[in-house]
Each structure stands twice: as structure tokens, then as C-alpha cells.
Amino acid sequence: MTRFVLRRLLLSIPVLFGIVFVVFTTARLIPGDPCRAVLGERATDATCNAFIKRYGLDHAILPGLYRRGADLVFVPADIPETLIDNQFLGYLGDVSRGDLGQSIKQSRPVTLMLIERLPTTIELSLLALLIAVIVGVPLGLISGYRRNSAVDVATMAFANLGVSMPVFVLGLLLAYVFAIILKGTPFSLPPSERLSAGVSVLPLVKVWGLQSVQGAPRAFLDFISGIYTFTALITGQWGAFWDALRHLILPAVALATIPLAIVARITRSSLLDVLGQDFVRTARAKGLRERSVVIRHAARNALLPVVTVIGLQLGGLLSGAILTETTFNLAGVGRSIFEAITGRDFAVIQGFTLVIAVFYVAVNLIVDVSYSYLDPRVRLR
Amino acid sequence: MSSEPLIKGGLAGGHGGAGGPGGPGAPPGPVATADSLLTARPASLWRDTLASILRQRSADVGLFILSFLVVVGLLAGPSVTTTSKGLEDSWPAYGTDPGGIHLAPFDPTLPLLGEAGQEGLARFAPPCIHALGCPAAQPEHIFGVDGNFRDLFSRVVYGTRVSVPSGFIAIGIAILIGTMIGAVAGYIGGWLDNLLMRIMDVLLAFPSFLLAIIITVALGRTLNNALLAVGIVGIPVYARIVRASVLSIRENEFVTASRALGESSLGILVRRVMPNSLTPLIVQGTLGIGGAVLEIAGLAFIGVTGDISVPEWGSMISLVRGQLFNSPHVVLLPGFAITLTVLGFNLLGDGLRDALDPRLNR
Numbered sequence: 250m251t252r253f254v255l256r257r258l259l260l261s262i263p264v265l266f267g268i269v270f271v272v273f274t275t276a277r278l279i280p281g282d283p284c285r286a287v288l289g290e291r292a293t294d295a296t297c298n299a300f301i302k303r304y305g306l307d308h309a310i311l312p313g314l315y316r317r318g319a320d321l322v323f324v325p326a327d328i329p330e331t332l333i334d335n336q337f338l339g340y341l342g343d344v345s346r347g348d349l350g351q352s353i354k355q356s357r358p359v360t361l362m363l364i365e366r367l368p369t370t371i372e373l374s375l376l377a378l379l380i381a382v383i384v385g386v387p388l389g390l391i392s393g394y395r396r397n398s399a400v401d402v403a404t405m406a407f408a409n410l411g412v413s414m415p416v417f418v419l420g421l422l423l424a425y426v427f428a429i430i431l432k433g434t435p436f437s438l439p440p441s442e443r444l445s446a447g448v449s450v451l452p453l454v455k456v457w458g459l460q461s462v463q464g465a466p467r468a469f470l471d472f473i474s475g476i477y478t479f480t481a482l483i484t485g486q487w488g489a490f491w492d493a494l495r496h497l498i499l500p501a502v503a504l505a506t507i508p509l510a511i512v513a514r515i516t517r518s519s520l521l522d523v524l525g526q527d528f529v530r531t532a533r534a535k536g537l538r539e540r541s542v543v544i545r546h547a548a549r550n551a552l553l554p555v556v557t558v559i560g561l562q563l564g565g566l567l568s569g570a571i572l573t574e575t576t577f578n579l580a581g582v583g584r585s586i587f588e589a590i591t592g593r594d595f596a597v598i599q600g601f602t603l604v605i606a607v608f609y610v611a612v613n614l615i616v617d618v619s620y621s622y623l624d625p626r627v628r629l630r
Numbered sequence: 631m632s633s634e635p636l637i638k639g640g641l642a643g644g645h646g647g648a649g650g651p652g653g654p655g656a657p658p659g660p661v662a663t664a665d666s667l668l669t670a671r672p673a674s675l676w677r678d679t680l681a682s683i684l685r686q687r688s689a690d691v692g693l694f695i696l697s698f699l700v701v702v703g704l705l706a707g708p709s710v711t712t713t714s715k716g717l718e719d720s721w722p723a724y725g726t727d728p729g730g731i732h733l734a735p736f737d738p739t740l741p742l743l744g745e746a747g748q749e750g751l752a753r754f755a756p757p758c759i760h761a762l763g764c765p766a767a768q769p770e771h772i773f774g775v776d777g778n779f780r781d782l783f784s785r786v787v788y789g790t791r792v793s794v795p796s797g798f799i800a801i802g803i804a805i806l807i808g809t810m811i812g813a814v815a816g817y818i819g820g821w822l823d824n825l826l827m828r829i830m831d832v833l834l835a836f837p838s839f840l841l842a843i844i845i846t847v848a849l850g851r852t853l854n855n856a857l858l859a860v861g862i863v864g865i866p867v868y869a870r871i872v873r874a875s876v877l878s879i880r881e882n883e884f885v886t887a888s889r890a891l892g893e894s895s896l897g898i899l900v901r902r903v904m905p906n907s908l909t910p911l912i913v914q915g916t917l918g919i920g921g922a923v924l925e926i927a928g929l930a931f932i933g934v935t936g937d938i939s940v941p942e943w944g945s946m947i948s949l950v951r952g953q954l955f956n957s958p959h960v961v962l963l964p965g966f967a968i969t970l971t972v973l974g975f976n977l978l979g980d981g982l983r984d985a986l987d988p989r990l991n992r
Binding site for chain 1: 688828829831832833835836837838839840843844845847848850920924927928931932944947951954955958961962965966968969970972973976977980
């Protein structure tokens with residue numbers, strides 16, 4: 250088991266390196282003059298030269314490759330001397346020291362921005378995943394067991410529709426139904442932002458009187474405080490908790506629909522597979538109650554592939570989060586990356602994308618490991 | 631339409647025995663008198679496969695939806711395209727019949743305010759259908775009017791011409807490049823296989839939509855680049871599928887036989903191995919088109935496809951998102967059009983999978 254985990258860990262190192270490389274070069278290939286993207290069209294050449302020097306953009310991007318204004322220039326003669334002295338290796342060094350650089354636009358460390366924005370996305374994605382699992386798995390089990398029943402037909406029709414509707418269309422539809430049509434009823438829900446005006450969640454450092462804490466622990470506390478529902482819940486700020494949760498429901502449901510549909514379908518077909526197997530017949534033959542056969546024997550085995558699918562859906566959730574955040578006006582990671590791409594804020598694009606990719610690789614690793622834990626046959630291979 | 635390459639593949643690789651059970655591989659009934667052999671329809675791979683696909687209800691519904699969309703797209707009206715010179719709209723002046731069948735009642739790019747019969751036209755006017763009780767004094771627009779006084783129904787109809795082919799093109803790119811990479815990696819193996827597959831791993835390690843945004847912006851914000859980006863992002867999926875089937879097929883005896891007969895590596899790969907790995911590719915490809923249409927619409931929605939004059943559903947929604955609360959029709963109707971298209975591809979993909987590859991029947 251340990252060897253398996255170690256091997257998978259080692260295998261993800263070249264993948265992570267590749268990710269840093271791809272993100273770095275693609276971000277630098279985005280056409281346009283980075284100086285004028287930040288300072289505006291009226292910046293003079295002198296200003297731009299100073300700007301480019303200030304942020305080290307005059308150094309080679311990769312050996313022999315420079316950006317001069319809006320153009321990329323390749324100087325083969327410079328390759329030997331820029332083999333070490335280039336922006337990519339510099340960035341790699343910074344990253345290995347945990348420094349993700351400074352946002353050019355906001356003049357703040359990227360890590361600070363991450364602490365601010367990442368909680369929104371995590372909160373949204375986790376709630377969406379939770380909804381997908383606690384609704385999708387039972388629905389899949391019921392429709393698999395009662396094949397071709399009304400529940401089954403309805404679930405599968407819903408699943409087909411769910412995977413076909415763009416998350417932003419569903420989000421806008423939900424916003425319309427719950428914020429306009431149901432306005433004034435107890436079912437009305439807010440269609441944007443994370444909290445109502447005037448409502449705020451006290452950060453953990455304030456609640457616990459830890460203002461003196463600095464450095465990494467402080468960053469961690471601030472990060473957790475950004476997950477409003479969780480912070481409000483553990484500190485008993487009930488009013489704020491309810492408000493934050495109400496704001497979260499519509500985006501989370503919109504984001505959850507596609508994974509929910511997929512989880513329901515996989516659970517159903519997996520249960521159908523398992524119900525036809527010999528050990529289920531054996532369980533029935535030895536006179537177990539039907540409930541016990543389905544829940545204890547069949548369902549437990551049927552959920553194995555579901556674990557993989559849930560893990561795979563996390564990547565999709567992050568993609569969906571970009572659209573959901575745009576639709577519901579939430580300042581999360583997805584929106585930040587999009588804004589950074591349009592503003593050529595290299596450090597932010599790189600830092601945010603890298604964190605997401607690392608997170609994604611880690612989730613895949615955890616899924617693989619948990620799978621081999623749940624199904625010993627996988628380990629033997 | 632998508633069954634065509636399968637049939638060719640099935641024929642060419644018929645001796646490989648990898649044809650889908652119940653379809654290409656099913657022998658004709660063994661008990662046949664000479665008489666019935668003369669009168670019965672000859673067993674045809676084409677017909678058998680088509681029949682087994684049509685037996686799937688979801689494939690039928692999917693095919694119906696897609697045929698409907700193709701007809702709508704074809705009969706939308708005179709051509710409206712974006713070229714490097716800008717918009718080229720071959721609709722005649724307002725009030726002149728463009729001739730032929732045109733499902734779009736109006737020029738999709740023409741603001742109608744002030745034209746004859748459009749008096750009192752309001753910006754973002756909701757749908758007005760005279761047969762359903764809309765006052766006759768108001769101009770009829772069955773999907774309402776958008777923010778530029780254009781007929782929304784005409785725009786949604788024209789959007790079919792962009793979205794349906796765009797899914798095909800994006801997945802076509804992904805399949806083409808993915809197949810080449812997967813085939814080379816699987817057939818040649820060794821360090822090349824390792825290198826190519828690690829590159830695919832890197833691509834797969836990104837949330838695909840994020841990567842598509844970055845690529846689109848890096849290439850330049852146009853719809854064509856968005857298609858290309860969605861295609862590039864899809865490559866690893868197909869590369870893996872092809873590699874996996876090449877790996878299993880090249881161990882077959884019929885491949886060894888071809889090699890013994892002196893066929894070249896390339897010949898074996900193209901004529902023996904590839905045709906037999908087509909089934910999973912077609913199934914995944916059809917399912918992938920739906921996803922590609924979703925991604926392209928998403929890219930258009932967040933605005934990285936730039937300003938396109940030809941109506942495209944995602945960007946139509948993007949531009950008027952703020953109108954949701956006052957004029958929901960301009961936001962939701964194009965959204966339903968996207969949903970219908972994706973639903974069509976997904977249902978057809980499900981049906982194809984069930985018909986062609988029972989092993990994948992999940």
C-alpha cells in the first residue's frame with residue numbers, strides 16, 4: 250500500500266512540472282503588450298521600459314525567447330547565456346520556495362489573493378459535491394433497483410436534461426424562478442453575492458481574539474474564515490450562517506446538477522451490474538431479507554465505481570465554478586483567473602491555475618488510493 | 631451520419647472479429663433454404679448496424695432532435711457570415727422576400743425599429759404571438775425582440791448554423807490529433823509512448839474549461855480559436871482511447887498474419903488496427919460533441935470569443951445577462967436552444983454506445 254502511494258506520488262512530479270511549464274508559457278504567449286494592458290494605452294515608451302524592468306519582463310521568457318512590446322522575439326544566439334537566466338527557471342525557483350509572485354495589477358502577493366478568493370470556490374464546490382452525492386447516490390440506487398419504474402424513468406430523464414443544460418443557463422433559470430417568480434414567498438432566494446448588504450461573518454481571529462497571530466497560522470485562519478458558512482457555523486453566528494447559506498443554495502444547485510446526473514447514472518448502472526452477479530443470488534438464496542441483500546451486499550459493491558466518478562467530477566466542478574461564479578457574481582478563483590487572463594496579470598494566472606491543477610492532481614491521487622483501499626483487487630495489479 | 635465510418639471500419643477489419651456484437655458480427659440465420667436465400671434481403675453490415683442503433687430509443691430521440699436542428703439550420707434563410715472584412719449578410723432590404731424557404735422571418739442582424747409594420751416596437755419586447763391573444767396592433771415576434779430591436783426567433787434559428795457544426799468541428803480536431811497520437815504511442819510504444827502519454831497526463835491534469843479559456847485568449851479571441859481550443863483540450867481523451875485499443879488489437883493473430891505477409895507497419899496500423907478501434911472512438915466522439923457544444927457556449931458566455939456578428943447562442947446570452955429580471959426571454963430562450971442541441975447529441979451518443987458496445991453499457 251505504501252509503495253503504491255509512493256509510486257503514484259513520484260509519478261505526479263513530472264506531471265506537476267509539466268503543468269507549471271504549460272501554464273507559464275501559455276500565459277506568456279497571450280498576445281498583446283503586458284505593459285499597456287496594465288497601465289493603459291497612453292503609457293509612454295519610457296514608462297513601459299521602466300515597468301518592464303521593474304517586473305523583470307525584459308529577461309528571456311525561455312532560453313532565447315523574449316517579448317518586446319506586443320511581439321515575441323526569438324534570438325537563437327542568446328540561448329546559451331539565457332539557459333539559466335530566464336523567467337521560467339526564476340519562476341520555478343520562486344514556486345519551490347512557496348512564492349507565487351506579485352499581482353502586477355493589484356500590487357499584492359498572489360498568495361494573499363488566493364487566501365481571499367479560494368474559500369469562495371471551495372465552499373461552492375464542496376456544497377455542490379455534497380448535493381450531488383447525497384441526492385445522486387440514493388436516486389441512482391432507487392432507479393437501479395426499481396428499473397423502469399416511474400422513479401427510474403423520471404430520474405434518467407432528469408439526468409439526461411441535467412447533463413445537457415449549460416450551467417449558466419440553469420443558473421440564470423434558477424435565479425429567475427427563485428428571485429423573481431417566488432419573490433415575497435418563503436422560497437425566494439438571493440440571486441447574487443455571498444451575503445446580504447449589512448450582514449458580515451466575523452473572522453475567526455476576531456471571534457477567538459487571536460489578532461496577534463501572524464504568518465502561516467494567521468493565513469490559515471483567514472483562509473478558513475473565508476468559508477463563511479463553516480466559520481459562522483462553528484462560531485455560532487446563526488444569522489450570518491443562514492444568510493450565507495441562502496446565498497449559496499442557488500449557485501451550488503446549479504453547479505451540482507451535472508455531477509448529480511452523472512453520479513445518479515453511474516450508481517444506477519453499477520447497481521444493475523452488481524444485482525446480476527452470483528454473490529447477490531447467493532445472498533438471496535441463503536434467505537437474507539431483500540433489504541439486507543440490496544443495502545449490505547449489492548449497494549456496497551455498487552458504490553466502488555461511484556467513488557472514481559465523484560473524484561473525476563471535482564475537476565468538472567472547478568470548470569463549472571468559473572461559469573457559476575460569473576453567473577452569480579461571486580468573487581472566486583474562476584472569476585479571478587478570467588480577470589487575470591484578460592488583464593495579462595501573469596503571476597495571478599500562473600498562481601491560481603497552478604493551485605487548481607495541484608489540487609486536481611491531489612484529488613486524483615486520493616481517488617486512486619481510496620479506490621485501491623476499497624477494492625483490494627486493484628492493489629494486486 | 632456518424633455510423634458511416636464505422637461501417638467502413640467494420641468491413642475493412644471484418645476478419646478481426648472486433649465488430650460490435652449483435653451488429654456487424656452477427657451471422658445471418660443458419661437455417662435457410664435455397665429458396666429463402668434467393669428472396670431474403672442479403673445480410674448487410676450497413677443494415678444490421680443501422681437496425682441495432684435504431685432499436686435504441688434514446689438514439690431515435692437523439693436522431694430526431696438532431697435532424698430537426700439540421701433542418702432548421704439548413705432552412706434558416708439566406709447566408710449570414712462573418713469574414714475578415716466583417717459581416718456579410720445576404721438578406722435583401724427589409725420588406726423584400728428573400729425567396730426560397732426561410733424559417734427566420736426577419737434578417738437576424740437587422741434592427742427592426744422604425745421599419746414598416748414594426749411601429750411601437752419596444753426594446754427587449756417579450757414574445758408576441760397573435761394567435762395566442764397578443765394584440766394585433768403589436769408586431770408579431772414569437773420569441774420577442776432583443777436589445778438591438780432584432781427578432782430573437784430569427785437569431786436563435788440562425789444560431790443553429792453556428793452551434794451544431796461547431797461541436798462537430800471541435801471534436802473532429804480532437805479525434806484527428808488524438809487518434810494520431812494514440813495510434814503512434816500505442817503501436818510504436820517505448821519512450822515515445824511514455825513521452826506522449828505524460829504530455830496527455832499534463833493536459834488532463836487541468837480542468838479542461840480553464841485550459842480552453844487560456845488557449846483561446848492566447849490564440850486570439852475569436853470563435854474559430856475557441857473551437858480549436860475546445861478541440862485541443864479534448865485530444866487526451868481520444869489519444870487514450872485509441873492507444874488502449876491499439877495495444878489490445880495489435881496482439882491479435884490477424885495482425886501477426888498481416889505482418890507475416892509482409893505488410894508494412896504503417897499499413898498494418900492504418901488498414902488492420904485502426905478500423906478495429908473505431909467503435910469506442912465513435913461512441914465517445916458522439917458523447918463528446920455534446921460536451922464540446924457546452925464548452926463553446928460557455929466560452930462565448932464569458933466573452934472570450936470576442937464580438938461575433940453571426941448570432942451564437944452563448945454570446946447572445948452573455949450580452950444580455952443583466953436583463954434576466956426584466957426580460958427573461960432574451961436570456962432563457964437561446965439557453966434552451968443550447969440545451970436541446972446538447973441533449974440531442976447526448977441521447978444519440980447513449981444510443982450508439984448501447985447499440986455498438988454492450989461492454990460499455992452503463
